[in-house]
Amino acid sequence: MLSKKIMTFLVTALFLCTFGCAHMPTMTAAPEKEEPAPPKIASKGPKKRVGIVDFVNKTAYGKGRLGSSASDILTTELFKTGAFIMVEREQLQKVLGEQALGQSGAVNPATAAQAGKILGLNAIVTGSISQFGVKTEGKDYGVYKQKVQKAECTVDVRVVDTTTGQLLFADSGSGVFEKKISEVLGFGQRGGYDETMGQNALRSAIVKFMDNLVRQLQTVEWSGRVAKISGSNAYINSGKDVGLNIGDVLGVYSLGEEIYDPETHVLLGREEGQMRGELMVTGYVGSNLTKVVIKSGMGLKVNDVVKLKP
16 A cells, blocks of 8 residues: 555645646746738839848857848748749849858948849848847746746848949847746656747747838839840830739830949949830730830840839
């Protein structure tokens, strides 16, 4: 038979488990707080082509992972708005090259302009993770123990105009994600740091500046380039998904000369090009080209800038 001490212990443990724990708050994994979904935007005019570069991770956590996770989350959130055409990150990274980003996460103006020219981008989004930390707090009630794991981060974001290389917008957001676990008499949830906590904290931070980011990207003027001229017809480097309609009239402008700072030799932008003529949209070729007819003007060249006329 069981000794009196063992019987007493078992009865006491059963009592605490049955009645004591019933009056304690349930400390299982905390339900993930739903972040507001990005608004579905009715695009006005052609959709902007946007590229996102891997964010720079300035913290000691998740080297090689946090930066790409942040850019993946932001790409998904911007795509869900329906207002932008997102360019594959691998394409953008290949064009920009390994030296495109400094430690600050800022895009070199010259390479931003080059990427815009090659990929037809209107804007590049980049940034950095300036703060990231994980901590665990706990309480011990004897037979009942509770632990709270918390991931916190701060994400900085920047928008660069690919035509000029100028910084158009900068913002930041902070996010927190908590996970609660419990243990009774040695039984219950146990576990170390879960990487999904970091991703949830990143998403929480990014959602904070999404509204402002979308508004700023919407203010970027859409532009394309003349890709080929064939007699009275021409083709521009924008497909049907951009949102150009048959009958739309486009102005054609020469590519203005680049302007550099005389002291730092940093690209400041381009002078405004002269208007060469007008084009009218007549159809589409595949997913990457729009066919136009030359309405007016002479001397049009490949790489001339096209903009939607009001």
